[in-house]
Each structure stands twice: as structure tokens, then as C-alpha cells.
Amino acid sequence: MSTLMDAAFAARENAHAPFSNFKVGAALETTDGRIFTGCNVENASYGLTVCAERVALWKAISEGAREFKRIAVVTGAHSLTPPCGACRQLLWEFCGAIDVEMGNLDGARETINMKELLPRAFDTQNLV
Numbered sequence: 674m675s676t677l678m679d680a681a682f683a684a685r686e687n688a689h690a691p692f693s694n695f696k697v698g699a700a701l702e703t704t705d706g707r708i709f710t711g712c713n714v715e716n717a718s719y720g721l722t723v724c725a726e727r728v729a730l731w732k733a734i735s736e737g738a739r740e741f742k743r744i745a746v747v748t749g750a751h752s753l754t755p756p757c758g759a760c761r762q763l764l765w766e767f768c769g770a771i772d773v774e775m776g777n778l779d780g781a782r783e784t785i786n787m788k789e790l791l792p793r794a795f796d797t798q799n800l801v
């Protein structure tokens with residue numbers, strides 16, 4: 674198991690998911706090898722919930738990181754969990770065509786690129 678996925682599994686332990694009981698961990702790696710982790714944080718006002726990927730991304734951005742290599746996303750679900758639509762948009766805008774490494778507690782692993790997860794994305798190129 675990669676170090677990045679280990680970090681995502683460790684972050685998942687901190688998930689605050691009392692409403693869905695669906696715990697997610699993420700670990701985002703910068704091109705210079707730093708790792709920023711995140712877990713999902715739910716709220717009684719459900720719409721305020723923040724996904725694990727976004728927590729990792731906001732931590733990284735707020736610490737000054739701007740260049741990213743890959744992200745690991747892990748859950749306990751039998752089918753591997755790709756980032757939700759909102760997270761895909763944000764990952765594309767901040768990280769571009771990075772690999773997304775998905776894993777679960779059964780040991781299943783799959784890597785997919787953001788280009789495949791969000792084809793023909795809307796981004797700053799569309800604003801000109």
C-alpha cells in the first residue's frame with residue numbers, strides 16, 4: 674500500500690459522519706512531496722457537510738501549496754468511491770489532470786485520471 678493511501682486511511686479515522694455513517698479519507702500530494710489529508714465533516718444542517726477531498730484541498734491551498742501530483746480517496750464501501758461532482762470541479766481547477774487513487778478496506782485499488790472523471794470541464798479557459 675502506498676504511503677499516500679496510508680495517509681488517507683489514517684485521515685478517515687477522524688471522519689465526522691454521524692448522519693451518513695459513510696467515512697471518507699483523502700490525502701493530496703504536492704509535486705514536492707508534501708501530503709495534506711482530509712476527512713468528511715458532516716453537519717446537522719446537512720448541506721454544510723464538507724467532503725474529505727475538499728478538506729484536504731483547502732488545507733493545502735491555505736498552507737500555500739499550488740502544484741499537485743495525485744490524490745488518494747478511501748472509504749469502507751465495497752465499490753470504490755470517486756470524488757463527487759463538486760469536488761471534481763474543485764480538484765480540476767486547483768490540481769488539473771492529476772491521478773485519483775481510490776481504495777477501500779477490502780484492499781481494492783484503482784487509479785483514474787481527472788481528465789476521465791471530468792471530461793470537457795468548465796474552467797478559467799472558458800472565461801476568456
Ligand code: THU
Nearest residue numbers: 693695697713724725755756757
Ligand atoms: N463524501 C466525501 O467525503 N467524499 C466523496 O468523494 C463522496 C462523499 C462524503 C460526504 C458525506 O459526508 C458522506 O460522504 C456521504 O455522502
